[in-house]
Amino acid sequence: MIRFHELKVGDYVLAEFEGQRSEGEVIELNGEDKEVCVQTSVQDFWFTPDRLFPIELNDNQLMQLGFEKEVAGTGVKYKKGPFRILLAQQNDFSHFEMWYREDRRHITQPLYVHELQNHYRQMTKVELVRSQGIQAS
Numbered sequence: 719m720i721r722f723h724e725l726k727v728g729d730y731v732l733a734e735f736e737g738q739r740s741e742g743e744v745i746e747l748n749g750e751d752k753e754v755c756v757q758t759s760v761q762d763f764w765f766t767p768d769r770l771f772p773i774e775l776n777d778n779q780l781m782q783l784g785f786e787k788e789v790a791g792t793g794v795k796y797k798k799g800p801f802r803i804l805l806a807q808q809n810d811f812s813h814f815e816m817w818y819r820e821d822r823r824h825i826t827q828p829l830y831v832h833e834l835q836n837h838y839r840q841m842t843k844v845e846l847v848r849s850q851g852i853q854a855s
Contacts, residue, residue, distance in 0.1 A: 725747060730742070730831050731743075735763065745757045754770060772830035772832060775829050783849075823837065
């Protein structure tokens with residue numbers, strides 16, 4: 719489950735309907751009823767936050783978001799313009815550093831795609847979107 723206040727329009731999430739989870743993009747928020755409209759490959763539908771789940775941040779997700787990967791020893795650097803993510807160990811998304819110009823952040827717990835999108839938006843003032851729209855996870 720994702721808390722309503724964590725979500726922003728443009729965030730990618732997993733939406734559960736009749737036991738099936740589909741990846742989708744938040745396209746509208748209803749603060750009064752605490753409902754979220756998610757566009758999936760099937761349709762747009764309103765969900766309550768207890769039916770929304772985070773997408774695990776990993777190498778595949780970063781590639782879909784348009785990052786370039788640079789392996790450096792045991793670590794990995796992901797680049798998108800001047801925005802950087804540095805993993806000390808490959809595939810360890812539970813402890814890493816991200817920065818954009820003078821804004822530097824140390825992440826010490828697993829991060830999900832919607833949380834990265836929100837950090838990216840705060841730091842760059844630009845939306846972090848997939849180059850090809852919704853993809854299967």
